[in-house]
Amino acid sequence: MDRFDALFSQxxxxxxxxxxxxxxxxxxxxxxxxxxxxxxxxxxxDSVSWGEELPAHLLAMLTFIGAAYLTRTNEHLGFDAVLRVxxxxxxxxxxxxxxxxxxxxxxxxxxxxxxAAASFGARSLISIDAPMALFRGAMPFGGALIALFCAVRLVxxxxxxxxxxxxxPESDA
Amino acid sequence: MFLDPGWMILILLVTLLIAxxxxxxxxxxxxxxxxxxxxxxxxxxxxxxxxxxANNYLLVAALLFMIAGEIMNQGKIAEKLIAFASxxxxxxxGGLAHVNILTSxxxxxxxxxxxxxxxxxxxxxxxxMKKRGYPVAFAAAVTSTSATxxxxxxxxxxxxxxxxxxxxSIAELFAAGIVPGLLVCALLMGTAYAIxxxxxxxxxxxxxxARVLETGKDAALPLTLPILVxxxxxxxxxTATEAGAIAxxxxxxxxxxxYRTVRMxxxxxxxxxxxxxxxxxxxxxxxxxxxxxxxxxxRIPQDIAEAILGLSDxxxxxxxxxxxxxxxxxxxxxxxxxxxxxxxxxxxxxDQLGIDRVHFGLILTINLGIGQQTPPVASVVLITCAxxxxxxxxxxxxxxxxxxxxxxxxxxxxVFPALSLWLPxxxx
Numbered sequence: 001m002d003r004f005d006a007l008f009s010q011x012x013x014x015x016x017x018x019x020x021x022x023x024x025x026x027x028x029x030x031x032x033x034x035x036x037x038x039x040x041x042x043x044x045x046d047s048v049s050w051g052e053e054l055p056a057h058l059l060a061m062l063t064f065i066g067a068a069y070l071t072r073t074n075e076h077l078g079f080d081a082v083l084r085v086x087x088x089x090x091x092x093x094x095x096x097x098x099x100x101x102x103x104x105x106x107x108x109x110x111x112x113x114x115x116a117a118a119s120f121g122a123r124s125l126i127s128i129d130a131p132m133a134l135f136r137g138a139m140p141f142g143g144a145l146i147a148l149f150c151a152v153r154l155v156x157x158x159x160x161x162x163x164x165x166x167x168x169p170e171s172d173a
Numbered sequence: 174m175f176l177d178p179g180w181m182i183l184i185l186l187v188t189l190l191i192a193x194x195x196x197x198x199x200x201x202x203x204x205x206x207x208x209x210x211x212x213x214x215x216x217x218x219x220x221x222x223x224x225x226x227a228n229n230y231l232l233v234a235a236l237l238f239m240i241a242g243e244i245m246n247q248g249k250i251a252e253k254l255i256a257f258a259s260x261x262x263x264x265x266x267g268g269l270a271h272v273n274i275l276t277s278x279x280x281x282x283x284x285x286x287x288x289x290x291x292x293x294x295x296x297x298x299x300x301x302m303k304k305r306g307y308p309v310a311f312a313a314a315v316t317s318t319s320a321t322x323x324x325x326x327x328x329x330x331x332x333x334x335x336x337x338x339x340x341x342s343i344a345e346l347f348a349a350g351i352v353p354g355l356l357v358c359a360l361l362m363g364t365a366y367a368i369x370x371x372x373x374x375x376x377x378x379x380x381x382x383a384r385v386l387e388t389g390k391d392a393a394l395p396l397t398l399p400i401l402v403x404x405x406x407x408x409x410x411x412t413a414t415e416a417g418a419i420a421x422x423x424x425x426x427x428x429x430x431x432y433r434t435v436r437m438x439x440x441x442x443x444x445x446x447x448x449x450x451x452x453x454x455x456x457x458x459x460x461x462x463x464x465x466x467x468x469x470x471x472r473i474p475q476d477i478a479e480a481i482l483g484l485s486d487x488x489x490x491x492x493x494x495x496x497x498x499x500x501x502x503x504x505x506x507x508x509x510x511x512x513x514x515x516x517x518x519x520x521x522x523x524d525q526l527g528i529d530r531v532h533f534g535l536i537l538t539i540n541l542g543i544g545q546q547t548p549p550v551a552s553v554v555l556i557t558c559a560x561x562x563x564x565x566x567x568x569x570x571x572x573x574x575x576x577x578x579x580x581x582x583x584x585x586x587x588v589f590p591a592l593s594l595w596l597p598x599x600x601x
Contacts, residue, residue: 023449031444035421055414059228063227066451082193084193098193101194
């Protein structure tokens with residue numbers, strides 16, 4: 001069990017590091033691309049063809065991969081004033097139910113998002129030769145990661161190894 | 174379905190929200206449940222609609238303005254704005270309170286978010302106000318309430334989001350936010366003045382034109398940013414997203430190249446913070462788009478509009494009901510989900526009443542700004558309290574007068590649509 005735990009926490013840390021790099025990379029790429037688009041339009045007088053379509057698709061990638069990252073770091077925005085004042089046992093049960101619902105929604109995104117991404121096949125974006133499935137794939141990928149992170153946390157909550165208070169989203173109470 | 178879809182959605186939303194499920198998942202799980210239970214809807218839609226919601230060029234602007242605001246925050250740019258504001262209004266009774274409010278207005282024109290505003294201004298102004306003998310609760314109350322201007326004046330992220338949901342012109346909304354923003358600023362300064370006179374708070378020396386010029390020189394570069402952004406968008410030279418790119422680039426040049434207050438590591442940290450905040454916002458957008466699609470599919474917003482108009486079709490009564498609803502919603506939901514949840518429901522009602530969409534956007538954002546100055550959802554107040562090291566319970570009494578001033582601004586904007594619609598009609 002200890003080896004299993006160690007393996008999982010190592011995988012969790014590794015995934016966290018990868019997601020961190022991806023989120024920083026996508027935000028940085030959007031910053032660079034949009035500035036290049038502005039420079040090309042106003043200075044070079046030669047607008048880029050991908051000026052709107054590519055940044056919008058990159059933002060969609062950032063959305064779903066970032067959502068998985070936020071699930072791992074427990075930073076999704078929420079209203080937890082009631083949950084915080086619940087008796088400990090009830091808080092544990094409600095947190096477990098929340099994780100099940102989040103994981104379920106992650107699975108739905110992964111399954112139906114996967115079907116949608118596959119249906120776009122080898123099609124490219126209109127303005128640039130980049131496969132649409134690459135961008136569409138971020139949704140099933142992010143959904144699957146959300147489900148994975150929720151499953152790991154659910155095991156921790158049920159076994160008592162994780163305190164529900166550690167999983168609460170950003171607090172406003 | 175064993176229950177009317179509208180009621181079932183309401184019950185699911187309220188239950189899941191109270192249970193502490195993150196808001197993006199509250200919206201997503203509710204929408205997915207309704208879609209799966211409804212035999213008339215293909216569940217494959219779950220794989221299409223959220224991506225469509227997140228795949229949005231206009232909302233890239235939100236990420237870019239977040240980067241600009243955060244760089245300005247980390248780069249200690251606020252201090253230069255404070256010195257300039259101090260030279261302009263420091264001589265008035267309660268000088269530092271006015272400096273705090275005016276700097277908030279300047280910084281609002283750069284940051285677009287009330288939380289960045291409160292963090293940047295509060296960390297400098299609250300200790301200074303404490304040193305000059307102002308009660309901590311008063312200093313925190315001024316900081317927190319004045320930060321609200323960031324969601325009213327351009328480049329307000331809430332207005333960008335509203336433009337997307339309501340399909341309204343972002344240029345018109347930005348122009349429409351300027352006069353109400355100045356009105357809120359004037360009313361907050363008036364309130365601070367009245368309190369300062371009554372309590373005998375100090376001034377910061379006599380007015381000196383030489384000092385205005387000297388500090389103005391230091392603040393000129395940061396202040397070029399909002400001028401550039403506004404002139405560019407309102408002049409139709411560039412889009413809001415391009416303006417965001419220019420703002421982010423210019424803030425990095427200023428902080429790294431000119432003032433040397435930020436290093437590469439800070440830029441990477443800023444990209445992480447802005448990337449995560451943007452993902453947080455956009456995931457709510459994605460899941461709310463799914464719920465919005467289902468609501469529209471079931472004609473629920475139209476039904477709600479008809480039900481409210483069935484109670485009364487008097488313009489002012491319905492407007493009052495809408496305002497009360499927005500205010501209450503603002504106290505329990507954050508600005509982003511509130512806009513995404515409420516606009517699709519109330520926009521048909523506003524359209525039927527003949528309320529201009531730009532004016533409606535301003536009414537909504539001012540309401541949400543006021544609502545977010547009160548618990549349980551009060552991120553700005555929380556940040557201010559953390560900086561001031563004071564509890565929310567202690568700051569609330571000091572905030573009441575300022576919240577009252579903002580309510581007066583809200584009333585005026587409601588009663589006189591020209592306050593928001595005049596400027597766009599003149600310059601656009």
